[in-house]
Amino acid sequence: MDNQRKEWLLNAGVIIALFAVPLWALAVGEPFIITLATRIAILAIAAVGLNIALGLGGMVSFGHALYLGVGGYVAGIAAHHAFAGTTVMGLPGTNQMLPIWVIAMLLSGLVAGVVGALSLRTSGIFFIMITLAFAQMGFFFTLSWPAYGGEDGLPIFVRNQFPGLNTARPWDMFLLAYGVLVAALLVFAMLRAARFGAALMAIRQNPDRTAAVGISPFGIKLVAFVLSGMITGLAGAMMADLTRFVSPAMMAWTMSGELIVIIILGGVGRLFGPVVGAALLVGFEVFFGGLTEHWKLWLGLVLLAVVLFARGGLIGLIAGRERHG
């Protein structure tokens, strides 16, 4: 069986399992597992976003928690004002997910545009440090801004609404996350196959060559970075609704690190890398977290082993190196 077939089978297996396991949990009445699957799906969406910048464009952003947080705070602030019946900058709050998602994506796209325009003036190690620093700025800003809870965070008392679903039920919330994940994967696959993806992946491999055929790397990378931030921002809004809570911790540097770890565990640039990686990370946390309170030590050791010895992540181990045709 060739590698491409193996990858497709693996992908199909993963996306079916991610649906079948919570469905089984619904049948036997295990809401905890449904919520776990929802968390995997939402983390995977966030990582799909990062995978555009990191996997396709080779931009090692160590600050994607910033967009997760921006999305999260949009959901939290909208719900806060809707609940209190107050306005924010003249606009009323809302408890509807759809407008919240739109605003979350627009705002995180805007923030990513500013951060990207500044940090893409540099490259390599500078880019990593700058994206990390700007995310830290967001972290400290939310920490010291008292209007929306500051350090204590902002609770979402009633989960926001989605037409046709009862979002308070775990299964409905899962369906929503699953649907958005599938849509995000489609967007990723489409981008990657289109002219834009061809240019972006070429820039990752050889920016000088790509410029010499007339494609300006800066513009392509910036657009990719903005799209990447938007998808991660959407995941942030959903994450806030899942946990019904948003706090500065969502923007912490460890969160940015976890998103990168997810992509590495799954496989950098692979379509399903984020899904496989999110499942591995959450599974690891639940399993080892139950055995020892020091599970992060073991996560660190596994991660170190993956980086030093298994560069392609799990998908790379199973399906070999990626081919671009």
Next chain:
Amino acid sequence: MADTILELKGLRKNFGALKATDDVSLTLKRGEIHALIGPNGAGKTTLMALVSGKLPPDAGQVLLEGRELTALSVARRAQAGLGRSFQVSSLVSEYSALRNVMLALQSRQGHSYRFLRPVMMDQALREGAREMLARVGLGARASVEAAVLSHGERRLLEIAVALALQPRCFLLDEPMAGLGSEGTKALVTFLQELKSEAPILLIEHDMDAVFRLADRISVLVYGRIIATGTAPEIRANPQVRAVYLGEETPA
């Protein structure tokens, strides 16, 4: 002068005290191959970087068909019609030969901000790229990854990528390097045909090939052009002989 395609006017570039490019002016005319030769360290690489836009000049201009390119980026200059090949093969290594050429075609045809249609299903793009590969004799190697191609094949792919840009002029940086005598012979024939499509500014170490191919030759020494002329003129030029053969310059 409608016949002048590319014109360099008084280009200068200093690195500290080193004058890497010192008041270089030259023209590339329709239908000609203009070769640039010079000993190692003469500043050929720097000059190429100034023309392609990789480095900004301290002074001087680069004009393409009378249009000023000096302030444009590498990508903009390529769009304007500079088709460049690299001295050391510089391709998108994980892409197949076909995709490398398709990337150039995609840029030539318009912008890269298209997000929907799969590029590999774009028949026009594929066919166009196949044609370019066939022209350089790589038709059978279209689906091979650039990283896997042989050294000679990568040199040819460089040319195919430059061809795909349908440039107003070619900048070829040592295209013969490491090709072997058979490959060089084939490429010489190919370039002789190519120059009628668009003139070629050729940087080349292989003196045999240069003297056979070039309509005009400029000799670069310490960042300055010391002579420009036809092959026989350059052969006879005492200053050039002094540089290359170590002969004494008549005082």
Next chain:
Amino acid sequence: MSLALVLEQLLNGVQFGLMLFLMSAGLTLVFGVMGLINLAHGSLYMIGAFLCAALAAATGNFWLGLMAGIAGAAAAGALIEILVIRRLYARDHLDQVLATFALILILSEGVRMIFGPFPLYLNVPDMLRGSVDLGITRYSLYRLALIGFGVAVALGLWLLIAKTRLGIQIRAGESDREMIAALGVNIRWLYTVVFALGAALAGMAGALVGAIQSVQVGMGEPVLILAFVVIVIGGIGSIKGAMVGALLVGVIDTMGRFLLPRIAGLFLDTSQAMGVGAALASMLIYLLMALVLIFRPQGLFPAHG
């Protein structure tokens, strides 16, 4: 707002900046010589603080603790370099980021396993308790000592790099890596020494700051990220840039937190002003970094041309 208060804050800023310099100098050396981004540098800061606090508590002697913190961090640095970091020099930045992120997880959790989940407290040494009269204001003797200490270490580092054989090798390594190998310098040994030197500086900073803050797991990373800001502002690989950047960040951050709420107070009522001022102050140094990126993307003192 009195002059005395301003002077006190200014000194606090300088003291903070000098401690940041100790962190940044190691980071920038490791990047300059080995081309490596080391996220685990903050863990070495933490190790220095924990060892100092533990030994000072056991022996009652701060100075023994400080020495243990410096030596322990240097030893941990050398060990990490030999076991892990060495394999990363030829890798891309993504691998370096991930492997050193993994090291943070391992070291943080390891410290938690050994010292427990609660913060440790480290007392200021007896001889540096209290305050001194500076004429306009009284100022903490310990913080003043930190300033003196920071200046002395910076001078020592400068002497080391400018005047010693090791310094010559470090400078050669920064400008041309193949060259020093050709000159017969033992590169492996040089890299381990440079990494351990950076670790010792980080451990020293952690131990010294540990006496004015609580010593806890996770204390290193916020300082690490500030050190990144310092390096972006100062220019990567440059010790001089690290010094200027660290002082700028230290002073601007401290003065911003002190002044902005007061300035906001001129326009807003007090409780609102405190919030707005504090939020703006928390962003100040990042805005400074953004300005530097706009006008001098290579930093104020780029080391490499």
